[in-house]
Amino acid sequence: MALFRKRYHPPGTPPGTLLSGRDDGRPGVRITLIDYTADSLRVDDDADAGQCRAAINAETVTWVRVQGHPSAELMRELGETLDLHPLALEDVLNAGQRPKLEPYDRQLFLVTHLPLFENGEITIHQISLFLHEHYLVTFSPCEEETFDSILRRLEAPGTRLRRQGTDYLFYTLLDLIVDQGFPLLEELGTQIELLEETVVDAPDQSVLNRIHGIKRGMIFLRRSMWPQREMVSRLLRDNDEWITPYTRVYLRDCYDHSVQILDLVESYREMSASLLDIYMSSVSMRLNEVMRVLTVIATIFMPLTFITSIYGMNFVDNSNSPWAMPELHWYFGYPLVWLLIVAVVVVMLVWFRRKRWI
Numbered sequence: 001m002a003l004f005r006k007r008y009h010p011p012g013t014p015p016g017t018l019l020s021g022r023d024d025g026r027p028g029v030r031i032t033l034i035d036y037t038a039d040s041l042r043v044d045d046d047a048d049a050g051q052c053r054a055a056i057n058a059e060t061v062t063w064v065r066v067q068g069h070p071s072a073e074l075m076r077e078l079g080e081t082l083d084l085h086p087l088a089l090e091d092v093l094n095a096g097q098r099p100k101l102e103p104y105d106r107q108l109f110l111v112t113h114l115p116l117f118e119n120g121e122i123t124i125h126q127i128s129l130f131l132h133e134h135y136l137v138t139f140s141p142c143e144e145e146t147f148d149s150i151l152r153r154l155e156a157p158g159t160r161l162r163r164q165g166t167d168y169l170f171y172t173l174l175d176l177i178v179d180q181g182f183p184l185l186e187e188l189g190t191q192i193e194l195l196e197e198t199v200v201d202a203p204d205q206s207v208l209n210r211i212h213g214i215k216r217g218m219i220f221l222r223r224s225m226w227p228q229r230e231m232v233s234r235l236l237r238d239n240d241e242w243i244t245p246y247t248r249v250y251l252r253d254c255y256d257h258s259v260q261i262l263d264l265v266e267s268y269r270e271m272s273a274s275l276l277d278i279y280m281s282s283v284s285m286r287l288n289e290v291m292r293v294l295t296v297i298a299t300i301f302m303p304l305t306f307i308t309s310i311y312g313m314n315f316v317d318n319s320n321s322p323w324a325m326p327e328l329h330w331y332f333g334y335p336l337v338w339l340l341i342v343a344v345v346v347v348m349l350v351w352f353r354r355k356r357w358i
Helices: 049-056 072-082 086-093 148-154 166-179 181-201 205-237 245-310 333-354
Strands: 030-036 041-044 061-067 100-103 108-118 121-131 135-140
Touching: 030 049, 030 148, 049 061, 049 072, 061 072, 061 166, 072 086, 072 135, 086 108, 086 121, 100 205, 108 166, 108 181, 108 205, 121 166, 121 205, 135 166, 148 166, 166 181, 166 205, 166 245, 181 205, 181 245, 205 245, 245 333
Parallel strands: 061 135
Antiparallel strands: 030 041, 030 061, 100 108, 108 121, 121 135
16 A cells, blocks of 8 residues: 555646646546436447537436546546536546545536455545536546446436436435445454454464554545545535535435544544554563463472582582581482472472462
8 A cells, every 4th residue: 555646747737737647548448428317318338528528418417437547638538528627637637636525617526535445455546526517427447337336226217316416416426435435344343353352362473464554544544534524514515506405415414424434434543553552462461471481480490400409519428527418328318309309399389379470
């Protein structure tokens, strides 16, 4: 996961300049044109700018869905065809923008973040939306189309989505983007629960790496979800000319979901931070346990070493003194020494047990 993901122009570049970047030339850029009313639906999977121009002038709800990484030339063509503001097009092309809401003269521009769990880590995709009175334009870089479920809902005639206008379609897409945080957080919650068990039972380097990975992902997720909640709140408060009262009621539910997601992000971020403290405590406890066992073993062998070192001294043949270790000439001297050693060990183990040191 890169620390700096935003594309930018060289300093001094005029605003609204569209420059080709490292994402240009990727295969799979596709424009899908969805044109519908309450009674009809038309879907063109490989549309061009001319078809889009004809559709947006009709008395229907039009959804222009751009999937992939368009080049600067394609962005200019779409901007001229769909009357998209050049500053907004620059934000679309230079991915990594902060979630925001920008009203222009004839359109409302939104930058949102779609969180996904890919290849074991959190990935944030920028989704850009242009809301016009009669049409909606979306830019999604995901290889797998995110909004296929919305298209399947449009295929059913007589639904609320088919009966309402462009602003309700706009809400539906925004609600899907916001709700995508719930399955992601569910997966993260499962990982945190498993780590809590592992970090106590078997803390090792791999567990520490997983903890750092989750902490880093939660930081990126919080940095994305916090401004997105503020963006939904601003959309709910302002922009009456773009959102009808009917759709505004549903936007309140979308805002409620964004608040819930941010609360979960904050909770999981604190839990992931506490996992590192638990890991350090577990490692310290395991080290203390090892040191305690080694200390007990060393303490047991200290009197034994003392006994054997005494009888290792060469005072056997000193006939001038009665204190020259006479027990070395005893018939049961050797077994008695072993009995003394065993007795010392037993007495020390019993004492350690009563003290709850072992």
